[in-house]
Amino acid sequence: MYKDIIELINKYETIIIHRHKNPDGDALGSQLGLKRLIEINYPSKTVYAVGDENNYKFLGRMDIINDDVYNNALVFILDVSVERLISDDRYKLAEHVIVIDHHLNPADIGDTVLIKSSYIACAEIICEMALENDLKLDKKGAIPLLSGLVTDSGRFLYPNVNATTFKIAAYLIECGADIQEVYEMLYVEEVNHKKLKGYFINNFELTKNNVAYMKNDLSVRDEFNVSTFTVSRAMVNQMGGMKGIDIWANFTMDDEGLIQVELRSKKISIVDVARKYGGGGHALACGCTLKSFEEADLVLKDLDSLLEKEKQNGQE
Ligand SMILES: [Mn+2]
CATH class of the missing domain: 3.90.1640.10 (inorganic pyrophosphatase (n-terminal core))
Structure with missing residues (x-):
C-alpha cells in the first residue's frame, strides 16, 4: 500500500x-x-x-x-x-x-x-x-x-x-x-484553561455504577472564556485516571444548542453507544452529537448498564 x-x-x-x-x-x-x-x-x-x-x-x-x-x-x-x-x-x-x-x-x-x-x-x-x-x-x-x-x-x-x-x-x-x-x-497552559480543569475536577458527577460525567451549558464556555471545543474535547480526560471510574462522558452545549458528546473508557469498548446515537470513533475514545441534555441521560444509562453488566460478569 x-x-x-x-x-x-x-x-x-x-x-x-x-x-x-x-x-x-x-x-x-x-x-x-x-x-x-x-x-x-x-x-x-x-x-x-x-x-x-x-x-x-x-x-x-x-x-x-x-x-x-x-x-x-x-x-x-x-x-x-x-x-x-x-x-x-x-x-x-x-x-x-x-x-x-x-x-x-x-x-x-x-x-x-x-x-x-x-x-x-x-x-x-x-x-x-x-x-x-x-x-x-x-x-x-x-x-x-x-x-x-x-x-x-x-x-x-x-x-x-x-x-x-x-x-x-x-x-x-x-x-x-x-x-x-x-x-x-x-x-504550557493559559491560566483560564488550568482553572477550567479545576472546575471539572471539582464538579463532575457519577452515575450508579460510576460513569463520571459533566453537563456543560454555554455558561461554562463563557465563564472561562474558552471555545466549545476546549470545554468538550480538551476537558473530557479531567474525569479520567481515577480509581473505580472506568467510563467518563462529557456533554457540552454548542452555539446551535446541540450537545457535543465526548466518551472515554479505560478498557470496555463504548463505541457502540456512540454509534447508537449517530456518532463513532475509536473503541475507547469516541463521540456523538445529541439534541438535548435529556438525550444525554439516555447515553449515561447505556454507559452505566455496560458497567452493570461488567460487574455481574465479574461476580460470576
Ligand atoms: Mn488522529
Whole structure:
C-alpha cells in the first residue's frame, strides 16, 4: 500500500494536503509532517497544506491557494475519512484523492484509502511509510509528526500505546525533534484553561455504577472564556485516571444548542453507544452529537448498564 502511495507522489507535480476540520495535534502534525517529507524527498514537487486554523496554529500555518491549483493535482486527506468532516471541500477538484486515517469509521471518500485503526495516530502511519521507503526526514518535519504522536497518545498514556509508538517516537527524535521543545509548545497552559480543569475536577458527577460525567451549558464556555471545543474535547480526560471510574462522558452545549458528546473508557469498548446515537470513533475514545441534555441521560444509562453488566460478569 505504501508503495502505491509513493508511486502516486512520483506521478504528480502538485500535491495538496487536507485533514479534518478544527484540527488537533495529529491532524495538523500529520499534514505538516507529510508536507515537509514530500518537499525534502521530492524537491521538484509543489506541496500545499490547506484548511481552517485554530489555536494549534503554532505548529505551522496553512497555505492559501486558488481553485485552479487543483487541476491535475494529487490530494491527501489525513486523520479523517468521512466527507462531512474534511476541511475545505475543494479536494473534490483534484484528479486523485488518497485517504490516510486511523479512525474506525468506514471511509466514504477517496480513490486510494489506507485505514489502520490499530494505530494510535495518523502521524504514526506517515512515519511508517517514511521508514519503509527510506525517505529522509528533518527536524522541521519531525516536530509536527512528534506533536501528532504525543497528542493522540495523551503523552504516551493512552491504553493503545505500544512498542511501535515508542519506536516511531525514537525515530522522530533521531530525526531532530526535541521532545522537551514539543512538550513546551503543546502543554504550557493559559491560566483560564488550568482553572477550567479545576472546575471539572471539582464538579463532575457519577452515575450508579460510576460513569463520571459533566453537563456543560454555554455558561461554562463563557465563564472561562474558552471555545466549545476546549470545554468538550480538551476537558473530557479531567474525569479520567481515577480509581473505580472506568467510563467518563462529557456533554457540552454548542452555539446551535446541540450537545457535543465526548466518551472515554479505560478498557470496555463504548463505541457502540456512540454509534447508537449517530456518532463513532475509536473503541475507547469516541463521540456523538445529541439534541438535548435529556438525550444525554439516555447515553449515561447505556454507559452505566455496560458497567452493570461488567460487574455481574465479574461476580460470576
Ligand atoms: Mn488522529
